[in-house]
Amino acid sequence: MQPSDNISSDQEICMHFDTGSQPFFGAIIPPIFGNSLFVYPTHEDFVQAENDQQNHYVYSRGTNPTVEIAEKKMAALEQGEQCKCFASGMAAITAAIFNSVKAGEHVLCISNIYKSTMNLLTYMEKFGVTHSVVYSTLKEDIEKAILPNTKLIFLENPTDMNLQLVDLKSIADMAQSCDIRTIIDNTWATPLFQKPLTHGIDIVIHSASKYLGGHSDLVGGALITSEEIMKDLFNKEYLLFGGTMGPREASLLLRGLQTLPLRMKVHQENTKQIANFLSSHSAVAKVNYPGLRSKHNSELNNKQLTGFSGLMTFELKNANYETVKAVINKVRIFKIGVSWGSFESLIMSPNFGNNAETLIKEHVSPGLIRLSVGMEPAEKLIADLEQALEL
Template structure:
């Protein structure tokens, strides 16, 4: 395609499908073979010299997986994408590619819980970690240590959905010689392209909006060609968390409708958030798409739209009240993850972690919902009756 501008819709529907190569099949086949053979040993040894761009073994490059990777890389305005067996596999590979024993990682505000657990796990290898709740650039700079090598963030942030000033942080990182990684699962490449703001590596949980049907687990890592080549031969191949072809095929199917689905999620979530903001039992709604959101103006500079994941804080901080609301919901299923067709609900409050929530800048009365593709009128009606139950 060269430098010719191509729409997101064109990327997800046709890019890389190569109908002639696949005998006219409108959907590319699933290459389930574990290895690829060559006619001569000379061809084989030549391919071995650049395994990242040749088909040799499933654990390296696979035609089915490669098509999905091409689509995601272009959607994210990056040069290369590699798909992993889970979001955490992608996150782990990205982090480990930049740090070693004796070095330090700085994370900003609220991030995905398992990522925080990974940072704690890495302490056994002499890699330290600091998390700060502030998004202010002077506070961030003050926490950079001589051995800091990486800044890790999410925007919007987990649970609170606050916007982080990406250009400000990437400029600081470059001044200090640091790399940056962002988890862009909330916004998707449809609504935010962090690489355009100077971020080095973008990671996704493909289990969320990219897949969109709650039928696959996967992760994606997008970065420059030079960084990806290094990651390919180290963290990608050696740790082995690669995406199987069938999951890549499912992901490809989900990508076909990503732009349409994100518009639908945004439309419904905006109406749900506006309703919650006026409800007598709700004191605060955390959704960057609301004009009342503290980061609304900053969000307009970072984001092209808003997804369907948000949270709200009920007046009562008691676990019993949260339990009653969640159990009273009929249209929202109780479960982890988000980004699928179904609406989901959960709360970080488990009745025994009040102080920990306060320490992590999370209101104990917070309830998180993922607005799916059901009728927003039915979802609003359901939320209303559940909130009035307390």
């Protein structure tokens, strides 16, 4: 669904687009339709709705008015035709991948992607679906990694942990020429800073638990794609898997979207300051953040990224578990935990003390530390990191 002529900016979509206030007695916030089912005046009306559940309210596992408002907003933000919201980001990823491949086919992952997505692909080997990873973002390397039975390319931009940039249009064009579907996890950039469908990507996934919700009280996901793909996916992976978003979670998503543009400005500004501080610190070997200036970043940023979120990583010169642990245990404002994208600042590392060889194999430094930069004053966050890096 496209935004109407008088709703032209992302901020207006987040705040006002299709909230349905008139049918709901002028309520400024859409009500939560907590009912599980919807009734009809006649059997004929019921049969018509049952045969077209995508466009009728029958059972909230399929469609629900509160969830539908969130879906319309997400589709408009991504400039896509249709969206369905899921109970988690992984539920959306699972539906998208299962809809895209079958037994005997191959999935190609570009560089590092979310660990749970990789675990899902490994699990799918029991169904005859194989996968591989090309640890490069260069078009020529990706092209060489395509197999005769490759039917799906899965990527994140920027990539997980190392935050490398991928040329979306180049990948989409190459995939289309080979009859390969493309799926991107766009959680890092949010729909505000990157719109992959406009570059030719087929399916966009979001974890709504991150910036879209923004308050660490929502677990949810979203999938945005074409009407053609969604029609098939709705009747199969959406209805049959049952991983749908509930109306209460949709209400939290709508609340988060209202302030998303304002929050992202703070995340971006704070993270740029922290990235610049870490870039000049004697204990830091490398900072991974697309917002830092470089020739490669500037070229791709100008084409596809219009801003930068608050997730970044840095690599310690003393790249071992003991040093990583010491730094993380010394922070005071940053909290140790998974997930990211909310108001609070978080810190973690993929180095668990027993997996250094695996990390190196996956092109991730054992000295890597991930920061989710929140909305606390930047100077306080920098001071917290500065004292933690005094080893």
